[in-house]
Amino acid sequence: xxxxxxxxxxxxxxxxxxxxxxxxxxxxxxxxxxxxxxxxxxxxxxxxxxxxxxxxxxxxxxxxxxxxxxxxxxxxxxxxxxxxxxxxxxxxxxxxxxxxxxxxxxxxxxxxxxxxxxxxxxxxxxxxxxxxxxxxxxxxxxxxxxxxxxxxxxxxxxxxx
Numbered sequence: 342x343x344x345x346x347x348x349x350x351x352x353x354x355x356x357x358x359x360x361x362x363x364x365x366x367x368x369x370x371x372x373x374x375x376x377x378x379x380x381x382x383x384x385x386x387x388x389x390x391x392x393x394x395x396x397x398x399x400x401x402x403x404x405x406x407x408x409x410x411x412x413x414x415x416x417x418x419x420x421x422x423x424x425x426x427x428x429x430x431x432x433x434x435x436x437x438x439x440x441x442x443x444x445x446x447x448x449x450x451x452x453x454x455x456x457x458x459x460x461x462x463x464x465x466x467x468x469x470x471x472x473x474x475x476x477x478x479x480x481x482x483x484x485x486x487x488x489x490x491x492x493x494x495x496x497x498x499x500x501x502x
Contacts, residue, residue: 354410361410363417396420441498
């Protein structure tokens with residue numbers, strides 16, 4: 342009986358390897374990327390690339406185990422959820438108040454150590470933010486918030502530090 346269960350389990354594992362989620366890999370750079378409109382210095386771009394873009398852009402660098410199901414499904418769900426919260430490649434499609442709010446959230450979540458997720462940094466150790474990285478991203482987020490407010494004549498939100 343146990344042998345039949347193990348064989349059935351092995352067959353199921355083999356079959357699900359052929360059911361692969363769509364990969365999050367853009368064909369070309371996005372014209373709606375935040376850096377196309379708002380100042381994004383190279384040091385900020387480097388931090389975003391290293392620590393944020395796998396889940397918050399249209400291009401994910403997949404680890405080897407992303408080809409193994411059901412891990413690939415879990416990763417795809419994780420990436421899709423991250424992009425639904427904030428997608429730097431679709432940032433210019435956001436309405437001004439939403440864009441400002443997203444930058445406010447970036448500031449808060451980075452300062453509070455909520456991003457990048459610890460489940461991500463366990464595997465991607467280089468994605469872990471240093472204190473200096475956190476300050477760079479937080480300052481950039483606040484500056485971008487202010488630029489959005491100025492450009493769209495929004496009432497400034499109270500800064501949370």
